[in-house]
Amino acid sequence: MPRTIMPRTIIEKLWDNHVVHELPGAPSLLFIDLHLVHEVTSPQAFQGLRERGLKVRRPDLHIATADHSIPTSDRSLPIVDPIAANQLAQLEANCKEFGIRCLGVHSDQQGIVHVIGPELGLTQPGMTVVCGDSHTATHGAFGALAFGIGTSEVEQVLATQCLLQRKSKSFQVQVEGTLKAGVSAKDIILALIARIGIGGGTASVFEFTGSAIRALSMEERMTVCNMSIEGGARAGLIAPDDTTFEYLAGRPHAPKGAAWDSAVARWRELATDPGATYDRTVTIDADALEPMITYGTNPGMGVSINEALPKPSEVSDPMARESITKALAYMGLEGGKPLVGHPIDVVFIGSCTNSRISDLRTAAGLLKGRKVNPKVRVMVVPGSQEVKRQAIAEGLPEIFRAAGCEWREPGCSMCIAMNGDQLTPGQYSVSTSNRNFEGRQGKGGRTFLASPLTAAASAITGVVTDVRTLL
Amino acid sequence: MKPFTNFESRMVPLPLNNIDTDQIIPARFLKTTSKQGLDKQLFNDWRYDAAGNPNPEFIINKPESQGVQVLLAGDNFGCGSSREHAPWALTQWGFRAVISTSFADIFKQNSLKNSLLPIEVAADVHAELFAAPAGATVKIDLPNQTLTTPSGRVVTFPVDEFSKHCLVKGVDELGYILEQSPEIAAYEAAHPALINALA
Ligand code: SF4
Numbered sequence: 001m002p003r004t005i006m007p008r009t010i011i012e013k014l015w016d017n018h019v020v021h022e023l024p025g026a027p028s029l030l031f032i033d034l035h036l037v038h039e040v041t042s043p044q045a046f047q048g049l050r051e052r053g054l055k056v057r058r059p060d061l062h063i064a065t066a067d068h069s070i071p072t073s074d075r076s077l078p079i080v081d082p083i084a085a086n087q088l089a090q091l092e093a094n095c096k097e098f099g100i101r102c103l104g105v106h107s108d109q110q111g112i113v114h115v116i117g118p119e120l121g122l123t124q125p126g127m128t129v130v131c132g133d134s135h136t137a138t139h140g141a142f143g144a145l146a147f148g149i150g151t152s153e154v155e156q157v158l159a160t161q162c163l164l165q166r167k168s169k170s171f172q173v174q175v176e177g178t179l180k181a182g183v184s185a186k187d188i189i190l191a192l193i194a195r196i197g198i199g200g201g202t203a204s205v206f207e208f209t210g211s212a213i214r215a216l217s218m219e220e221r222m223t224v225c226n227m228s229i230e231g232g233a234r235a236g237l238i239a240p241d242d243t244t245f246e247y248l249a250g251r252p253h254a255p256k257g258a259a260w261d262s263a264v265a266r267w268r269e270l271a272t273d274p275g276a277t278y279d280r281t282v283t284i285d286a287d288a289l290e291p292m293i294t295y296g297t298n299p300g301m302g303v304s305i306n307e308a309l310p311k312p313s314e315v316s317d318p319m320a321r322e323s324i325t326k327a328l329a330y331m332g333l334e335g336g337k338p339l340v341g342h343p344i345d346v347v348f349i350g351s352c353t354n355s356r357i358s359d360l361r362t363a364a365g366l367l368k369g370r371k372v373n374p375k376v377r378v379m380v381v382p383g384s385q386e387v388k389r390q391a392i393a394e395g396l397p398e399i400f401r402a403a404g405c406e407w408r409e410p411g412c413s414m415c416i417a418m419n420g421d422q423l424t425p426g427q428y429s430v431s432t433s434n435r436n437f438e439g440r441q442g443k444g445g446r447t448f449l450a451s452p453l454t455a456a457a458s459a460i461t462g463v464v465t466d467v468r469t470l471l
Numbered sequence: 472m473k474p475f476t477n478f479e480s481r482m483v484p485l486p487l488n489n490i491d492t493d494q495i496i497p498a499r500f501l502k503t504t505s506k507q508g509l510d511k512q513l514f515n516d517w518r519y520d521a522a523g524n525p526n527p528e529f530i531i532n533k534p535e536s537q538g539v540q541v542l543l544a545g546d547n548f549g550c551g552s553s554r555e556h557a558p559w560a561l562t563q564w565g566f567r568a569v570i571s572t573s574f575a576d577i578f579k580q581n582s583l584k585n586s587l588l589p590i591e592v593a594a595d596v597h598a599e600l601f602a603a604p605a606g607a608t609v610k611i612d613l614p615n616q617t618l619t620t621p622s623g624r625v626v627t628f629p630v631d632e633f634s635k636h637c638l639v640k641g642v643d644e645l646g647y648i649l650e651q652s653p654e655i656a657a658y659e660a661a662h663p664a665l666i667n668a669l670a
Contacts, residue, residue: 021654026633029651031658033665041554043504052645057655063668069502083502090504101669122666134553134577150555150581152644160648162655166631198489199547199573232550234576253666298489298550319545323488416498425521437493437551439516 007273010239011170011205014145014270018128020162027164033127034139035157036113037064037100039091040418041132045155046094058161059099063122066091066105067112069418072381072408075105084419098158111384111410114138114352118222119386121251125240125267130157135352135434137228140237141221142244143270145205147235168234169279171204175212177286182468184362185220186354186432186451188212189227190292191284194302201233204279207272208238212286218247219358226353227434230299239271291467293430294449295339296327297438303339305454305466311335330438331446332426339448339464344428347378347459348441349405351415351433354452355383357390359432363456364396366470367403373462378405379421381413405459417442430458474641475586477612478567480540483530486601490544491551492578496560498552509556510563531564540567541609543600547571548589549578558585568611570618572597583634584644590618590628599624614639 008016020029042064049056056062069084079085088105095102103109109116114135117123129139129146132154139146153163175188193200206228208221216224221238228236245264248254255263290304301324303309312328312335315321328335333342349355349363360382372378380400382388388410391397397407414421415433417440423429425444432455436447448464457467500512518529525532542561548571549557558581561569568588579589588611592600599620600609607621613635616627630638637644 020658021651023651025636026647027631029648029654031655031662034668040501044506044555047504048645058659058664060664060667060669068498081502087502087504099669122668124665127665132553134551148553148577150553150577150584152555152581152584156645156648159645160652160655161659162648162651164633164644164648198550199575202547202573203576229551229577232547232575253668253670298491300489319486319488322486323545326487418498418502435491435493435551437491439497440493443497443516 007275009170009272009276009278010143010207010237010270011145011168014126014128015167017126018145027166029162030128030165032130032157032161032163033061034117034122034129035062036117036129036131036136037062037095037154038068038113038131038133039066039087040068041151042154043087043090043094044151045158046098048155049098049158054159056098056100056158061161062100062158063117064091064095064100064102065110065113065116068412068416070105070411071419072411072413072421075409081420108385111386112352112355112412114226115356115383115387118142118218119251119384121248121254124248124254124263125244126270130163134229135226137233137236138222138226138352140225140228140235141218143237143240143267145235145237148229169204171201171206171233172278172281173206173208173284174281175208175210175284175286177212178215179212179286179289182453182471183289183291184451184453185216185223187289187292188284188286189224190294190299190302190449191289192282193227193231193300194292196231196282198230198298198300199232201228201231204233206231206233206236207278208236213238214241217358218243219356222356223353227299230434240267291451291454293339293454293464294436295331295333296324297330297436299434299436299449301327302449306338306340308338309333309335340466342428342464343462344376344430344448344458344464346423346427346429347376347455348381348414348429348431348433349452349455350379350381350383350413352383353434354432355381355387357387359452360387360391360396361394363452364399366453366456366467367405367460368399370403370460372404372459374404376459376462378459379408379414380405381408382410384410414441416440430455430464472586472641472643475588475613475638477610477614478540479608479610481606481608482541482543482570482600483536483539484543484601485530486545488545489547489550492549492554492557493551495549495557496554501554501556506559507563509560513560513564535606538565540565541611542566542569544569544571547573547575550575553577553581555581555585558582558587562587570597570600583638586638588613588638592618592626592628596620596626
């Protein structure tokens with residue numbers, strides 16, 4: 001007799017494959033295949049282990065790097081900020097004490113934690129991946145269940161390789177059609193967040209599906225999954241396919257030989273079964289998408305580039321009206337007009353959303369043979385040492401420098417402004433990063449989030465620009 | 472962890488939606504390697520002016536907010552980063568509960584691990600609390616999962632069974648997971664490692 005198996009989503013399959021133990025009245029104990037560690041959210045966790053006399057259970061399943069508070073200036077110089085220097089030294093000391101590999105300040109594999117995991121082939125389909133960082137969903141691009149955790153959970157994973165987790169709801173984001181010229185992966189995710197709001201995916205995991213997603217490269221898929229948290233979701237993922245396997249093949253930690261073949265066979269089983277159902281689905285028409293930009297102080301406050309900003313007077317809910325009034329006041333903007341043409345001071349091309357080689361190629365492609373507006377400071381910050389090497393091999397730093405951009409060392413940089421790379425009060429930036437909260441890029445700084453294309457176009461003109469006018 | 476007890480407190484109202492963790496504690500204060508002393512940076516950029524002096528208009532700085540244990544905030548509180556520094560800063564300042572209509576997932580989990588109770592209420596209760604006269608108090612009863620509004624209305628709020636048990640009994644989650652070490656070992660034996668990050 002044929003056995004009937006309930007069709008499952010990839011989210012359910014990943015979950016089922018990692019349940020270690022379930023006790024009544026408690027969340028499930030889930031095994032974690034890869035834990036990424038960085039300097040900001042780990043020191044108190046290591047201290048916790050020390051206080052309890054615990055060891056790291058599986059040092060082979062953790063990797064650490066320095067990214068958040070690391071300077072992006074010349075690495076041969078000492079770090080000026082003593083508090084950051086202490087935090088970075090602390091990371092290396094903790095990793096040494098607990099036997100974890102650390103790609104620290106002077107490693108030639110250092111980089112933003114969400115750039116190096118995939119680059120080294122550590123992130124693989126079917127895994128559970130965690131990090132004390134909310135953008136861990138980036139790794140979901142490979143068909144992994146990847147989510148951000150707090151420091152107490154960092155300590156739990158270090159000590160037990162497990163976490164207590166409750167099942168999330170499944171939320172399908174179906175993107176069908178073909179992106180127009182000048183519209184990119186970043187615009188897909190900004191459009192989704194503008195549509196569902198920053199709390200729209202709370203308690204859910206996104207699965208991105210549809211022809212427009214299948215057509216994306218791995219780096220573009222990472223851009224999409226990266227900002228799942230900005231839609232409120234715990235994680236976001238994409239079922240692995242040939243694009244995924246091609247990207248992974250030959251990477252340092254990817255399986256080799258016969259192990260590769262059996263891994264690919266296993267990975268092909270992960271895709272959502274026909275007939276499986278989701279708790280919620282939204283559909284996005286890729287053909288209708290325009291370049292997106294945010295105008296406010298959360299990533300949900302986004303519009304297509306030529307669209308007028310909302311007027312507070314048209315918002316009926318009083319608390320929502322208050323929030324939008326406050327956001328526009330902070331941003332020094334008026335409702336009712338589009339952002340196009342608004343002067344800017346800084347352009348930041350970088351962050352775990354858009355600092356990979358294809359992002360840099362895209363920006364360089366537009367900047368080649370052009371000059372950035374002399375009033376604008378343009379920072380290009382590669383995501384990792386590997387991205388930097390590749391960019392150098394392709395001659396990209398020369399293009400950026402000739403255009404008048406700064407070419408810097410890898411790290412989070414002005415995405416989070418912990419390392420001295422920051423806006424001054426009142427300055428406007430067009431940034432390829434993922435957060436535009438008040439003060440995120442420096443106290444009093446004002447951030448417009450956009451794609452690398454929009455950022456490069458705005459760098460050239462000195463005002464918020466629809467890239468299609470320059471193509 | 473100390474057991475979480477029932478209490479009554481006034482509220483500090485912060486009528487804004489989507490208060491993110493960068494507002495609760497800005498990233499530049501995350502270079503510390505300690506959990507302590509974060510209360511001083513709670514809501515830093517709203518709380519102090521450019522010269523670093525307390526802004527007397529900001530609610531946290533007002534005399535009537537001192538000693539208050541409940542924060543009343545707008546929708547989707549705690550969105551943004553995974554920094555546990557946010558609940559650390561809130562509890563060190565003295566908060567034991569935050570009331571909102573909804574919370575971001577990671578913030579909620581981080582709070583429950585630090586004896587900060589996220590209380591989700593319906594929109595009408597939320598509005599009633601914001602409309603309550605200054606100095607009015609609420610009662611919070613975790614074992615019964617009830618909140619008593621200043622008007623005496625008793626509403627229930629959701630908390631998952633396990634988190635409630637841990638809070639009320641002062642159970643430490645890591646200790647609980649460590650007790651399952653035999654099951655973890657069995658899982659490991661059945662699932663060879665996919666990578667070796669040390670190699
Ligand atoms: S680049 Fe920005 S968002 Fe990404 S990990 Fe670094 S600080 Fe976080």
